[in-house]
Amino acid sequence: xxxxxxxxxxxxxxxxxxxxxxxxxxxxxxxxxxxxxxxxxxxxxxxxxxxxxxxxxxxxxxxxxxxxxxxxxxxxxxxxxxxxxxxxxxxxxxxxxxxxxxxxxxxxxxxxxxxxxxxxxxxxxxxxxxxxxxxxxxxxxxxxxxxxxxxxxxxxxxxxxxxxxxxxxxxxxxxxxxxxxxxxxxxxxxxxxxxxxxxxxxxxxxxxxxxxxxxxxxxxxxxxxxxxxxxxxxxxxxxxxxxxxxxxxxxxxxxxxxxxxxxxxxxxxxxxxxxxxxxxxxxxxxxxxxxxxxxxxxxxxxxxxxxxxxxxxxxxxxxxxxxxxxxxxxxxxxxxxxxxxxxxxxxxxxxxxxxxxxxxxxxxxxxxxxxxxxxxxxxxxxxxxxxxxxxxxxxxxxxxxxxxxxxxxxxxxxxxxxx
Amino acid sequence: xxxxxxxxxxxxxxxxxxxxxxxxxxxxxxxxxxxxxxxxxxxxxxxxxxxxxxxxxxxxxxxxxxxxxxxxxxxxxxxxxxxxxxxxxxxxxxxxxxxxxxxxxxxxxxxxxxxxxxxxxxxxxxxxxxxxxxxxxxxxxxxxxxxxxxxxxxxxxxxxxxxxxxxxxxxxxxxxxxxxxxxxxxxxxxxxxxxxxxxxxxxxxxxxxxxxxxxxxxxxxxxxxxxxxxxxxxxxxxxxxxxxxxxxxxxxxxxxxxxxxxxxxxxxxxxxxxxxxxxxxxxxxxxxxxxxxxxxxxxxxxxxxxxxxxxxxxxxxxxxxxxxxxxxxxxxxxxxxxxxxxxxxxxxxxxxxxxxxxxxxxxxxxxxxxxxxxxxxxxxxxxxxxxxxxxxxxxxxxxxxxxxxxxxxxxxxxxxxxxxxxxxxxxxxx
Numbered sequence: 068x069x070x071x072x073x074x075x076x077x078x079x080x081x082x083x084x085x086x087x088x089x090x091x092x093x094x095x096x097x098x099x100x101x102x103x104x105x106x107x108x109x110x111x112x113x114x115x116x117x118x119x120x121x122x123x124x125x126x127x128x129x130x131x132x133x134x135x136x137x138x139x140x141x142x143x144x145x146x147x148x149x150x151x152x153x154x155x156x157x158x159x160x161x162x163x164x165x166x167x168x169x170x171x172x173x174x175x176x177x178x179x180x181x182x183x184x185x186x187x188x189x190x191x192x193x194x195x196x197x198x199x200x201x202x203x204x205x206x207x208x209x210x211x212x213x214x215x216x217x218x219x220x221x222x223x224x225x226x227x228x229x230x231x232x233x234x235x236x237x238x239x240x241x242x243x244x245x246x247x248x249x250x251x252x253x254x255x256x257x258x259x260x261x262x263x264x265x266x267x268x269x270x271x272x273x274x275x276x277x278x279x280x281x282x283x284x285x286x287x288x289x290x291x292x293x294x295x296x297x298x299x300x301x302x303x304x305x306x307x308x309x310x311x312x313x314x315x316x317x318x319x320x321x322x323x324x325x326x327x328x329x330x331x332x333x334x335x336x337x338x339x340x341x342x343x344x345x346x347x348x349x350x351x352x353x354x355x356x357x358x359x360x361x362x363x364x365x366x367x368x369x370x371x372x373x374x375x376x377x378x379x380x381x382x383x384x385x386x387x388x389x390x391x392x393x394x395x396x397x398x399x400x401x402x403x404x405x406x407x408x409x410x411x412x413x414x415x416x417x418x419x420x421x422x423x424x425x426x427x428x429x430x431x432x433x434x435x436x437x438x439x440x441x442x443x444x445x446x447x448x449x450x451x452x453x454x455x456x457x458x459x460x461x462x463x464x465x466x467x468x469x470x471x472x473x474x475x476x477x478x479x480x481x482x483x484x485x486x
Numbered sequence: 487x488x489x490x491x492x493x494x495x496x497x498x499x500x501x502x503x504x505x506x507x508x509x510x511x512x513x514x515x516x517x518x519x520x521x522x523x524x525x526x527x528x529x530x531x532x533x534x535x536x537x538x539x540x541x542x543x544x545x546x547x548x549x550x551x552x553x554x555x556x557x558x559x560x561x562x563x564x565x566x567x568x569x570x571x572x573x574x575x576x577x578x579x580x581x582x583x584x585x586x587x588x589x590x591x592x593x594x595x596x597x598x599x600x601x602x603x604x605x606x607x608x609x610x611x612x613x614x615x616x617x618x619x620x621x622x623x624x625x626x627x628x629x630x631x632x633x634x635x636x637x638x639x640x641x642x643x644x645x646x647x648x649x650x651x652x653x654x655x656x657x658x659x660x661x662x663x664x665x666x667x668x669x670x671x672x673x674x675x676x677x678x679x680x681x682x683x684x685x686x687x688x689x690x691x692x693x694x695x696x697x698x699x700x701x702x703x704x705x706x707x708x709x710x711x712x713x714x715x716x717x718x719x720x721x722x723x724x725x726x727x728x729x730x731x732x733x734x735x736x737x738x739x740x741x742x743x744x745x746x747x748x749x750x751x752x753x754x755x756x757x758x759x760x761x762x763x764x765x766x767x768x769x770x771x772x773x774x775x776x777x778x779x780x781x782x783x784x785x786x787x788x789x790x791x792x793x794x795x796x797x798x799x800x801x802x803x804x805x806x807x808x809x810x811x812x813x814x815x816x817x818x819x820x821x822x823x824x825x826x827x828x829x830x831x832x833x834x835x836x837x838x839x840x841x842x843x844x845x846x847x848x849x850x851x852x853x854x855x856x857x858x859x860x861x862x863x864x865x866x867x868x869x870x871x872x873x874x875x876x877x878x879x880x881x882x883x884x885x886x887x888x889x890x891x892x893x894x895x896x897x898x899x900x901x902x903x904x905x906x907x908x909x910x911x912x913x914x915x916x
Binding site: 354355358359362363365369370372378382383384387388389390392394397400401404411412413418419466473474477 | 488489490491493494497498500501504505508509510512513516517570572574575576577578585606613614615616618629631725726727728732733788789791818848850851854855856858859860861862864865866867868869870871872873874875878
C-alpha cells in the first residue's frame, strides 16, 4: 500500500512539474529576447551618438568645442571649405598655391600621417597647425617645441598678415618656443607672447622667451608658409565670437580661396609613412603578425579538437543514495531546537538518565521517584534535594539552564558510575 | 576520426613560411597542405574493423582487492596496427590504466591487461572497448567502439571472517571433537564409550555398564541438521549509512559469519534477502559451496528505498519449510518501521520458529547523546536520547513476543550473533 501510494505521489509530482516547466521556459525565452532587444537598442543609440562629431574644432561639430561656426563664417566669406578626414583623402586633393591646409585636431595624427601631411602640404599656400605636439613638429621638420600652457586675454603685440598689434584672443592652451639657435629665429614672427610667470603687469616677455600663442614661419623651398597656433580653443563655437578670435582665425585661414580642413580620422593613427611604412612610421607589430596569429589560432583550435576527441563514450553508472542513519535523529534535534521545546528536551533527557540510573542501582521500574532520588543521592554523594531538582525539578526556562541541566545529568551518571 | 598532437605541431610549423611570405594566402595554402595530409593519413589508416577482440572473464574479487581483465586483440589484416585502446569500465570498477598503447603486427595477437580495484560491492559490467588506429603519418586516426561483453563481481569483503576460527573452536568443543574428548555438551545422544579417568561420573550409563562389566559413559553431541534461516532486510532502513558503509553491509557481514559457522556445525542454512520482493535466495544443500554461494549471491544486492513487506517475507520463510528453525531477521530497530511492518507478523513466526532480530546500532548515536556543551548539542542529545528510548521500547515489545533482540554496532554485531547462535546450540534450544 505504502509503495503504491509513493509511486502515485511521485507520478503526480512529475506530471505537475512537467506542466509547470512550460511557463519558466517561456519566461526565460522572453527574458532572453528582451535582453537581446535592449542590447540592440543600446548599440543603435551608441552608433547614432557616435555619428555626432565631438572632436575639438570639427567642422561639423555643433557643440561648444566644435568648429562649425568658424567653417560657416569662412564659407560666408567666399572661402571654399573642403573637409577631408583621412591623410589619403588629403593627398588625393593635391593642394596647390591657392590652398590653405588646416590641421584642426592633432589627436588622431599618427607619426606616419604627420610625415605625409608635411609632404602633401609642401605645395600648398599655407599650412595652419593647431595645437600640434613637439613630436609631430619634429617629424614635420619644424624647429619648434610645444609646451602646455594656459593664459587668458592675450594681446598680440606683433604685426603680420595674421595678427594685428591690438588683437586679443580669449584662451591659450599650448605655447610654442623656437629651438635655440635655430636659423629661423630671425624670420619667424611670434605673436601672443606669454608674460613672465611672476610678472604682475602682464607685459609679454621679450622675444617670446616664455613661448607664444601663434608662430608664423615663412615659406621655404620644401615648406609653405606655416602658422602654428596654440590658441585653438579660442576658435571653437563657444569662443570664436569673442574678442578678436574670429579676426585672427579668418586672417589665418581665409587668405586663399580654398581651405582644406584636415580632420584626421582614427585610421590616421596607424597610417603608414610616405614610403610604405618601412622607413616612415615604425609599425607597432611586425608585418607577419596577423598571419602568425591566424596560424597559432588554427593550431589552438586543432589542439582543442585533438584533446577534446574522447576515446569512447562516457560510462554511466547508477550510484546508491547516500543517507546517513543518524540523519533522522539529527533532524529530530533540529526540530526540538527550532520549536524551542525545552520542556520536551528536558523531559527526554531526564527520563533517559532516570531509566539508566534505575537499572544501575536496581531500583524497580515502577518505584516512586523518592526511592530513586534516595538511591542516587546515597551513591553519588549529593544532597537528596539537589538530586530531586536535577531529576524531577522544574522545566528549564532558557537554553542556558537547559545546557546546565544536561551537564548536571551527565555528572550525576558519572558519579553513580564511579563513586 | 581523431587528430593527434602531430597535426597541431605541423600547423605550427606553418609559422616558418608565414614569416617568409607574410600574406594571408600563405596561411590558406598551409591550411590546405595540413588538411590534405590529414585526409591522406586517414585514408591510409587501417580500418579498426580488422581487429578481433576477445575478453577473458575477470574472476570474482573481494572488495578492496585487485583483479585483472584481459583483452586479446587479434589483427586479421596484412598491415600492422598502431594506436590506442581504451577498455572502458564504470568508475566504481576502479579500472587503473584503462588506456593501452596498441601495436599489433599483421596476423598476430596481443594481450592487454586492465587492473581493476572495485570500490563498491556488486556487479560491474564492462562498457565498450574503443580502438583508435593511427595513420602512417601519425597525424590522424580512425576510431571505433566495440561491444566486448564482460563483468566483474565485487564480493562483500566479509571482514568478520577473522572471528571464524575462534568460534569454530568453540563449536568443536561443543561437538566433542576437541582434543580432549570429554562428555560432550548437547542434547542428542551420540554414542557409548569406555570410561576414562576424568569423565563426569554423572554421564555413566549404568545399564550398559551392567551389560559390559566395564564402566561405560554416554557421549552427547549438539543437535545437527537444524535449519537456520537468515533474512536480510534490504529496505530503506538498511540503506542508512553508519560510518562509511550502509547498514546492509554490516548485516551481510553478520549473515556471512553465521552462515560459515552454521555450515560447519552441519546445520542447514537458508538465506533470503529482500524487501517487497525476494532479491536473493540461497538454499545451501551443498555444504562445501555454501559460503561461496552466499557471498556470491549477496554481492549484487543493494538496499532500496522502499518499505519492507514483512508479511511477504514471513510467507517466504514459512514456505522454506515447516520444521522448526532458527530465523534470524537482520533489520534495523527503527521503531516506526518495525511496529508497522514487523510486529504484526512476528507472533505467527515466533510460534513456529525461534526468532532472533539482529539490528545494526549506530555508535554515532551514543556520541550524540554524550555531547552536551552547546545549545544545538543539547537538543541533539535529547533527540538521541529519544531515539534510543524508542529503540529500547521496540526491543522490549519484541522481547515480549519471545524474540531475542541483538542490537550492536557494525563491528560487533557478527560476533554477537555468532555467540548467540552458539549459546542456543549449547542449550539445545534450536
